Amino acid sequence: MTLFVDMDEVLADTYGAHLELYKEKYGVELNLADCHGKEAWESVPKEHREQVMGHAWQVGFFRNLKLIEGSQEVMAELNKKHEVYIASAAMQFPNSLKEKSDWLDEFFPFIPWQQRILCGHKFVLKGDILIDDRSYNLESFDGRSILFTSPHNVNTNGFERANSWNEIADKLL
Structure with a gap:
């Protein structure tokens, strides 16, 4: 096959990496259960969403997963x-x-x-x-x-x- x-x-x-980077930046640990049914960027306050969406553009993001x-x-x-x-x-x-x-x-x-x-x-x-x-x-x-x-x-x-x-x-x- x-x-x-x-x-x-x-x-x-990748999802875990988004949550780790968010915690590093804002000092807030997101509860994974609260993220269910949402993209990582949808799980944060609106004023932080663009920053979370930007993680994948950062050098090293995919290399360090x-x-x-x-x-x-x-x-x-x-x-x-x-x-x-x-x-x-x-x-x-x-x-x-x-x-x-x-x-x-x-x-x-x-x-x-x-x-x-x-x-x-x-x-x-x-x-x-x-x-x-x-x-x-x-x-x-x-x-x-x-x-x-x-x-x-x-x-x-x-x-x-x-x-x-x-x-x-x-x-x-």
């Missing part, structure tokens, strides 16, 4: 069993292309550059399975779509869902 796996909020914890728990181990096993590609929308933010590639080199060296698709829109992907946190990417995919749970999508329905990498392993290994 050909399997496409998104990066942000599936392998890399933490791993989503269990992603390395399960991806290594999936890569042995399936044709696995990382498919990440990396063209929107100028620094993200190199930073995402460097991050993958560090944390997923078993996924070589030939198995990385750093793109714009994902509707061009043709394969068997797409794991993504964004429903708009899954809507246009012709194969099996798995929505990976992130705070912003907890209220999204209509897709097969995985809440963790253990659930991905149960479904695909």
Whole structure:
């Protein structure tokens, strides 16, 4: 099977990075439960939203992301069993292309550059399975779509869902 796996909020914890940077700047720790159903920038006071939206434009933002728990181990096993590609929308933010590639080199060296698709829109992907946190990417995919749970999508329905990498392993290994 050909399997496409998104990066942000599936392998890399971008949401958590937004909350950490917000805490560093304003000294306020946001309760993750209060963020459910919202983008990180929607979870802060209106006067701080533009600053939070700007995080992804900062040098180092994508390079310094933490791993989503269990992603390395399960991806290594999936890569042995399936044709696995990382498919990440990396063209929107100028620094993200190199930073995402460097991050993958560090944390997923078993996924070589030939198995990385750093793109714009994902509707061009043709394969068997797409794991993504964004429903708009899954809507246009012709194969099996798995929505990976992130705070912003907890209220999204209509897709097969995985809440963790253990659930991905149960479904695909």
